[in-house]
Amino acid sequence: MKILVAVKRVPITGGKMVLTEDAQAIQTRHLGFTISPHEECGVEEAVRIVEAQGGEVVVLTLGPAEAEEQLRESMALGADRAIHLVSDEEWDAQATASALLEAIRVEQPFDLLVFGNESADAGNYQVGIRIAYALGLPVVTGLKGLTVLDGRARCEQEVTGGRDVYDVPLPAVVTVREGLNLPRYPSVPAKLRANRKPVDARPVERPPSKLEKLRLVVPEGQGKQAEILGRGAEAAPAVVEVMQRLGVA
Amino acid sequence: MSVLVLIEPNDELSLQAVTLGRILDSDVHGLSVEPAQAPVDVLHVAELGGTYAPAAWAAATVQLVERLAPSAVVAPGSDRGNDVLAHVAARLDLPMAANVTEVRGEEVTRQRWGGTLLEEARLHADLKLLSAAPFAFAASDDASRARVETFVPNFTPADTAVRVVESISASTGGVSLADAKVVVSGGRGVGSSEGFAILEELAALLEAAVGCSRVVTSAGWRPHTDQVGQTGTKVSPDLYIACGISGATQHIAGCKGAKKLLAINADPEATIFGHADYAVIGDLHEIVPAISAELRKARAT
Numbered sequence: 140m141k142i143l144v145a146v147k148r149v150p151i152t153g154g155k156m157v158l159t160e161d162a163q164a165i166q167t168r169h170l171g172f173t174i175s176p177h178e179e180c181g182v183e184e185a186v187r188i189v190e191a192q193g194g195e196v197v198v199l200t201l202g203p204a205e206a207e208e209q210l211r212e213s214m215a216l217g218a219d220r221a222i223h224l225v226s227d228e229e230w231d232a233q234a235t236a237s238a239l240l241e242a243i244r245v246e247q248p249f250d251l252l253v254f255g256n257e258s259a260d261a262g263n264y265q266v267g268i269r270i271a272y273a274l275g276l277p278v279v280t281g282l283k284g285l286t287v288l289d290g291r292a293r294c295e296q297e298v299t300g301g302r303d304v305y306d307v308p309l310p311a312v313v314t315v316r317e318g319l320n321l322p323r324y325p326s327v328p329a330k331l332r333a334n335r336k337p338v339d340a341r342p343v344e345r346p347p348s349k350l351e352k353l354r355l356v357v358p359e360g361q362g363k364q365a366e367i368l369g370r371g372a373e374a375a376p377a378v379v380e381v382m383q384r385l386g387v388a
Numbered sequence: 389m390s391v392l393v394l395i396e397p398n399d400e401l402s403l404q405a406v407t408l409g410r411i412l413d414s415d416v417h418g419l420s421v422e423p424a425q426a427p428v429d430v431l432h433v434a435e436l437g438g439t440y441a442p443a444a445w446a447a448a449t450v451q452l453v454e455r456l457a458p459s460a461v462v463a464p465g466s467d468r469g470n471d472v473l474a475h476v477a478a479r480l481d482l483p484m485a486a487n488v489t490e491v492r493g494e495e496v497t498r499q500r501w502g503g504t505l506l507e508e509a510r511l512h513a514d515l516k517l518l519s520a521a522p523f524a525f526a527a528s529d530d531a532s533r534a535r536v537e538t539f540v541p542n543f544t545p546a547d548t549a550v551r552v553v554e555s556i557s558a559s560t561g562g563v564s565l566a567d568a569k570v571v572v573s574g575g576r577g578v579g580s581s582e583g584f585a586i587l588e589e590l591a592a593l594l595e596a597a598v599g600c601s602r603v604v605t606s607a608g609w610r611p612h613t614d615q616v617g618q619t620g621t622k623v624s625p626d627l628y629i630a631c632g633i634s635g636a637t638q639h640i641a642g643c644k645g646a647k648k649l650l651a652i653n654a655d656p657e658a659t660i661f662g663h664a665d666y667a668v669i670g671d672l673h674e675i676v677p678a679i680s681a682e683l684r685k686a687r688a689t
Contacts, residue, residue, distance in 0.1 A: 152501065152504075152636070152637045152638070153636055153637070153659075154634065154635050154636055154637065154659030154662075155637070155659065156501070156504060156505050156637060165505070176602075176619045177619065231483065232483075232484070233477075233481075233483055257470075257486075259501065259502075259618065259619070259638075260500060260501060261500055261507075262486060262487060262499065262500055262501070262502070263484070263486055264470040264471070264473075264474050264484075264486045264519075265470075265474035265477055265478070265484055265486070268471070268474040268475055268477075268478050269474070269477070269478045271478070272475075272478035272479065273478075275546075277443075277546075277549050277550045278443075278550065279550055280442075280467075280471045280474075281467050281471065295556075296467075298467075298555075299566070300557055300558060301555060301556045301557040301558040302555070302556040302558070303440070303552045303554075303555055303556075304552065304553055304554035304555070304556065305550055305551065305552060305553060306553045307549070307550055316619070317612065317615075317619040317620070318605075318612030318613065318615070318619075318620070321605075321606075321608060321612070348512075349482075349483035349511070349512045349513060350483040350484070350485055350509050350510075350511055350512075351509055351510040351511075351512065352507055352508075352509050353495070353508045353509055353510060354507075354508050355500070355505060355506065355507055355508075356497070356505075356506040356507075356508060357505060357506075358503070358504070358505070358506050363662055363663055363664065363665065365651065365661050365662075365664040365665060365666060365667040366665065366666050366667065367666075367667045367668075367669065368650075368666050368667065368668050369668055369669075370668070370669045370670050371668075371669075371670035371671065371674055371675060372670070372674045372675055372677075372678035373678075374668040374670070374675060374678075375675065375678035375679045375681065375682040376682055378650065378666075378668060378675075378679050378682070379679065379682045379683055379686055381650070381666055382594070382627065382683075383686070385626055385627055385648060386626070387569055387570045387594060387626055387627050388594070388683060388686070
């Protein structure tokens with residue numbers, strides 16, 4: 140099995156969104172960064188499949204030089220090598236798909252290509268699907284369950300009231316969601332090994348955006364004034380009174 | 389020009405998408421792949437010839453776009469809505485704006501970070517592909533006018549290759565998180581898997597669902613199905629009780645649909661209080677059992 144997983148570097152935003160002065164990005168000076176959560180589960184799933192069946196996991200990202208951190212994190216989870224398309228700019232989903240596609244074509248054939256259902260930050264819901272169409276492969280999105288066996292993928296989607304199951308032949312594209320698995324905590328030796336694994340980094344030039352970001356805006360609604368019902372256990376009667384008033388007690 | 393709206397049967401988010409469609413144009417067509425009711429002028433029902441198949445719905449959409457030449461295709465901001473619209477975008481090689489809250493000519497406002505941040509963007513395309521952000525638009529409730537036209541699209545084998553082969557119904561004993569009137573939710577402050585016993589006790593008294601924050605599922609204290617948040621379930625109860633939850637945007641994205649929010653937290657500076665209607669400051673391990681006891685007392689009298 141040769142599996143590709145695309146990952147994205149995103150900030151850990153904490154409690155409040157603060158924007159840069161030009162309103163083009165989140166102020167990240169005091170923030171840490173992580174692999175977008177859905178994609179971290181994608182890496183874990185790919186590694187588990189290769190651990191069980193043999194093969195190779197290649198991680199791919201489009202992002203600034205610092206995104207090498209997330210590639211190393213992915214390799215600490217067990218991915219074998221990484222491709223880094225380096226750009227400081229933010230790309231729209233269509234352009235992102237084109238850039239990733241170019242890198243993927245060189246590395247084909249993959250048996251399975253794994254994307255996050257949507258990135259935590261931009262939430263465009265489309266990169267994996269665009270790549271599936273460009274490669275002429277079947278795609279199933281939003282997976283919470285995946286079983287790869289005998290050249291087929293059994294894909295489970297969570298829907299209202301249960302799960303829908305799809306069964307597709309490989310090669311295929313899947314997009315996954317957090318909850319598909321619980322990613323491991325990488326061991327210290329795994330992190331050290333990750334530092335020695337190869338990263339193929341190359342600069343890429345962003346084309347004009349067809350969904351062109353103009354500015355970011357923090358929505359209103361933060362900074363509500365809560366009614367303080369009390370401190371400690373003594374607040375219980377006031378809480379029950381509120382519940383009765385709301386008709387839920 | 390007309391607008392084409394993708395419709396799922398008995399789906400609140402589809403009715404919200406119709407509202408966005410009406411804002412864009414007075415001539416609104418709907419496209420459904422199952423029999424449905426929708427407050428549109430013409431409802432086209434495409435026969436998929438089998439179980440649900442996202443690419444087939446997209447193929448039908450593209451064929452209808454060729455026939456109607458609409459100015460926009462609007463999808464509900466649901467999993468299926470965003471999925472099928474992205475298929476359409478890939479087929480037509482057009483940009484798509486997901487989870488839109490407002491349209492002003494060529495400019496759109498759309499949600500990022502699960503709705504905790506907005507992006508204003510310009511869409512460079514003659515045909516706009518938009519999904520309507522959940523609960524950004526009131527549901528259209530006028531169901532009187534729809535004329536139904538069934539049509540049989542032309543499918544290639546690839547269009548129908550990916551379809552539902554099995555549906556598994558969840559055997560949940562308790563109240564489902566998405567539909568619960570009350571959610572009792574715990575975060576890092578709960579401290580352990582066992583710590584959730586007092587939350588479960590309160591939830592049982594209120595016929596509520598138990599939820600949790602991402603910290604809790606990452607630590608393995610609760611299953612991911614209990615997670616409320618951007619990467620978990622988005623809830624809209626009458627009352628959301630946040631116990632020992634700090635209020636990270638990841639969590640707020642999942643519970644901002646609650647009508648009222650009660651926060652219980654030991655830290656008076658916790659971000660969650662800025663999103664709360666009611667606050668109790670102190671140790672949840674004392675407060676939650678006290679609320680349960682008070683509820684029992686109130687019911688006994």
